Amino acid sequence: MNILTVDQLSKSYGRIQALKDLTFEVKSGQAFGILGPNGSGKTTTLGIILSILKQDAGKFEWFEGQYGVNPRLHIGSILETPNFYPYLNAVENLEIVRHIKKSSEKNFDDILDMVELSQRKYSPFYTYSLGMKQRLAIAATMVGNPDVLIFDEPTNGLDPQGIADVRNMLKMIAQSGKTVIMASHILDEVEKICSHVAIMKKGHLMAIGPVGSILSNDIVMELSCTNNTSLMEFLKTQELIKSTEMKSGFIECIADPSADIAVFSERLFQKGFILLHMVVRKQKLEEEFLQIIKES
Amino acid sequence: MHLLGLEWKKFRKNKLVLLLLALYTFLMPFAIFVMDNYIQMPGLPQKETFFSFPGIWEYQGYSGSWFSFLFLGFIGVVIITSEVSNKTMRQNILTGMTRQSFYLGKLYVIITVSIWATLIYFISALLIGISRTEGFTTEMIFEGHQFAVLRYFLMNLGYLSFGLFLGLIIRRSGLAIFTYLAYIIFLEPMIRWAIHRNIFEHRSMHFYPMNAIEDLMPNPAFRLVDSFKEMTNFELLLNYREATVISLISVAVFLIVSYLSIMKKDM
Numbered sequence: 001m002n003i004l005t006v007d008q009l010s011k012s013y014g015r016i017q018a019l020k021d022l023t024f025e026v027k028s029g030q031a032f033g034i035l036g037p038n039g040s041g042k043t044t045t046l047g048i049i050l051s052i053l054k055q056d057a058g059k060f061e062w063f064e065g066q067y068g069v070n071p072r073l074h075i076g077s078i079l080e081t082p083n084f085y086p087y088l089n090a091v092e093n094l095e096i097v098r099h100i101k102k103s104s105e106k107n108f109d110d111i112l113d114m115v116e117l118s119q120r121k122y123s124p125f126y127t128y129s130l131g132m133k134q135r136l137a138i139a140a141t142m143v144g145n146p147d148v149l150i151f152d153e154p155t156n157g158l159d160p161q162g163i164a165d166v167r168n169m170l171k172m173i174a175q176s177g178k179t180v181i182m183a184s185h186i187l188d189e190v191e192k193i194c195s196h197v198a199i200m201k202k203g204h205l206m207a208i209g210p211v212g213s214i215l216s217n218d219i220v221m222e223l224s225c226t227n228n229t230s231l232m233e234f235l236k237t238q239e240l241i242k243s244t245e246m247k248s249g250f251i252e253c254i255a256d257p258s259a260d261i262a263v264f265s266e267r268l269f270q271k272g273f274i275l276l277h278m279v280v281r282k283q284k285l286e287e288e289f290l291q292i293i294k295e296s
Numbered sequence: 297m298h299l300l301g302l303e304w305k306k307f308r309k310n311k312l313v314l315l316l317l318a319l320y321t322f323l324m325p326f327a328i329f330v331m332d333n334y335i336q337m338p339g340l341p342q343k344e345t346f347f348s349f350p351g352i353w354e355y356q357g358y359s360g361s362w363f364s365f366l367f368l369g370f371i372g373v374v375i376i377t378s379e380v381s382n383k384t385m386r387q388n389i390l391t392g393m394t395r396q397s398f399y400l401g402k403l404y405v406i407i408t409v410s411i412w413a414t415l416i417y418f419i420s421a422l423l424i425g426i427s428r429t430e431g432f433t434t435e436m437i438f439e440g441h442q443f444a445v446l447r448y449f450l451m452n453l454g455y456l457s458f459g460l461f462l463g464l465i466i467r468r469s470g471l472a473i474f475t476y477l478a479y480i481i482f483l484e485p486m487i488r489w490a491i492h493r494n495i496f497e498h499r500s501m502h503f504y505p506m507n508a509i510e511d512l513m514p515n516p517a518f519r520l521v522d523s524f525k526e527m528t529n530f531e532l533l534l535n536y537r538e539a540t541v542i543s544l545i546s547v548a549v550f551l552i553v554s555y556l557s558i559m560k561k562d563m
Contacts, residue, residue, distance in 0.1 A: 047562075047563075050389075050390050051389065052386055052389060052390060052562070052563045053562045053563070054560075054562060069394070070392060070394055072389070072390065072391065072392040073392035074392075075392070077390050077391075078390075079386070079387075079390060081383065083382060083383035083384050083386065083387040084382070084384065084387070085306060085382060085384055086382060087309050087310060087311070088306075088309060092305070092309075095305060096302065096305050096306060097391050099298075099301065099302050099305060100302065100388060100391045100392050100393050101391060101392050102298075102392075140391075
C-alpha cells in the first residue's frame with residue numbers, strides 16, 4: 001500500500017519559497033530518504049506531512065486515508081531536535097508518549113535497552129548529553145510499535161561513536177520491515193540506510209528513485225570502435241556491465257564498481273574490438289550528488 | 297479523564313506550578329487573619345463584619361482574589377509557555393495529539409484549578425464564618441451570599457483564561473508574565489481612567505474585562521463608598537450582575553482566541 005502520497009505541496013515563508021509542487025510516494029516497507037542540502041525544504045516537508053505546518057497548496061494522504069484525520073497515532077517521529085520535558089526522566093517522558101498514543105504497552109525496558117539508555121532512565125532529561133537526548137528521541141518513536149517511523153537529521157550533533165550507533169539502530173529498524181522516512185543532508189547515511197531516495201534542492205524535487213540507481217559508485221564508460229553495434233551486443237553479454245546506451249557517436253555504459261578497467265580493455269581487444277574512443281569516469285558519490293543538486 | 301491525566305503527568309513535577317498551587321492553598325485561607333489587628337474607627341465597620349456571615353464571603357473573597365490574580369493566573373501562562381519553550385507542544389502534536397485535544401487539555405486544567413481554588417475559598421470561609429459568628433445558626437450560611445461561590449469561581453476562571461490567552465499570543469514566558477501584570481495593574485486602569493473617562497464620563501468606563509473580573513470580588517470597602525452614590529453621582533464598582541456578564545464575555549473571548557491560536561498557527 002501507499003503509506004504516504006504527497007501531491008504538489010507548496011509552501012512559502014513570506015518571500016522565501018520553501019517548497020514548490022513537491023510530489024512523491026512512499027510504499028510500505030521502504031526506507032525512504034529525503035536528501036538535500038540545508039534549506040532544501042526537508043524539514044518543511046516533514047512538518048507539513050505531520051500537520052505541524054500548514055501548506056499553502058497541495059495535499060498529502062497517509063495510509064490511503066485509512067486512519068482519517070489523525071494518522072500520527074500510527075507514526076513515530078522526531079523533528080529537528082529531541083523535545084521532552086526537562087524535569088522528567090526517560091521513563092516518565094516515554095510514559096507521556098505512551099499516553100498520547102493510547103498504547104497499552106507499559107514496559108519500556110526493551111526500547112530503552114535498544115537505545116542503550118537503561119542505566120540513565122531515572123535521571124531527569126535536562127541532565128542528558130546530546131547523544132542521550134537523541135537516543136531517547138529514537139526510543140520515543142518506537143513507543144506503541146508504530147508501523148511508520150520518521151527521522152529528521154537523526155545524527156545531528158553526535159560524535160562519531162554516536163553517529164555509528166544511531167545509524168546501526170536505524171538500519172536495524174529499516175530491516176525489520178517498518179516503513180522509515182529519513183531526512184538528511186548526509187549522503188553517506190542515506191546510502192547506507194535507505195532503499196529509496198528523493199533528492200531536494202531549494203524546495204524542488206531534483207531526483208527520485210531507488211538508491212542504487214540514483215547514487216552509486218558505478219563506473220561510467222564511453223566507448224567507441226569501428227563497429228559500435230556489435231560492440232553493444234558484446235557489452236550486453238558482460239556480467240559487470242550494468243547498462244548500455246547508444247549516444248551520438250559512442251556507447252555509454254555503466255559498469256559495476258568492481259570492474260577492472262585494464263582487464264576489460266584487454267578482453268575487448270582480444271575479441272577484435274579496436275577502441276577509437278574510451279573515457280572512464282568513476283562517479284564519486286559526492287560528485288554525483290552535487291551534480292544533481294547543481295542542475296537547476 | 298484521559299486529557300486531564302496527561303496534563304497531570306506533565307506538570308506534577310513542575311516546580312513552578314507546584315509552588316504556585318502550594319502558595320495559594322496554604323496561604324490564602326489565612327491571609328484574612330491580618331484583620332485581627334484592625335482597630336475600629338468611628339464610621340467604619342466593626343471587626344466582626346469581616347469574619348462572620350455574611351461578610352466573610354466578601355472579605356475572604358476579596359482576600360483570595362489577590363492570590364488568584366498573582367499565583368493562579370500565572371499557572372494559566374506557564375502551562376502554555378513552558379510547553380512552547382520546551383517545544384513539547386509541537387512534540388505532542390507530532391506524537392499524535394490533535395490540536396483540539398491539546399487545547400481541551402489546557403482548558404480542563406484551568407477549570408480544575410478554578411474548582412480547586414473555589415473549594416479552598418468555600419471551606420476556609422465556611423469554617424471561619426462558623427467559628428467567628430456570634431449566635432451562629434446554619435441558616436446564616438445561606439443568607440446574603442449573593443452567589444459568592446460562583447462569583448469566586450468565575451473570577452478564577454477569568455484570571456486563568458487571561459493567562460492562557462496571553463501565553464498563547466505572546467508565547468514567551470517572561471514577556472507573557474510581564475504583560476499579564478502590566479495590563480492588569482497599569483494598562484487597563486490607565487486606559488479606563490485616563491483615556492476612556494476623559495472621552496466619556498460614563499459608566500461604560502467600567503466595562504473592561506479585568507475590571508469586571510476584579511469586581512466579582514471587589515474590595516468591600518468600595519461597596520460602602522458606592523452607598524454614597526446619591527451624593528457623588530458616581531459608582532466605583534460594577535454591580536454583580538454587570539460584572540458577571542462582562543466577565544463571562546471576556547472569558548469566552550479569551551478562550552475562543554486561544555482555541556483559534558492553537559488551531560491555526562504553525563508550530
